[in-house]
Amino acid sequence: MLYILLIGAALNFSGAAKLAFEFFRLGEQAAAEHRQLKLFVMGVATVFGALYLYLFAHPQFIDPFLWFGAALKAWAFITCLYLKLTGRIDRKLFLEFGLTNGVVAVMFVMLLINLT
Secondary structure, three states: OOHHHHHHHHHHHHHHHHHHHHHHHHHHHOOHHHHHHHHHHHHHHHHHHHHHHHHHHOHHHHHHHHHHHHHHHHHHHHHHHHHHHOOOOOHHHHHHHHHHHHHHHHHHHHHHHHHO
16 A cells, blocks of 8 residues: 555656746746745655655654645645635646645545554
8 A cells, every 4th residue: 555655756746847847937927926936836746755755665654754745635635626616726727736636635544544
């Protein structure tokens, strides 16, 4: 069941790569705050992806550290669900970012429950 950590890492690294691509395409046309936010979120995604790889290699540390990852994935789902329900994001973004993070959050919690 530890493979779930690899799925989480892949999701984070692919998200960070997508953000990097978008960041470099933005150029100076976007507001500074928007560029800063993209860079920050890219870093958060990369750090958590690295954490999931570390936990895969050292499963004795999964509990308690994976709870933070599960919480962040759940938060990504909740915020996207809110934005979708209020018409602020489209279906594609909800599915690509929100729903995938929600599914991984559930898988992380299942892993944590099975290990304890």
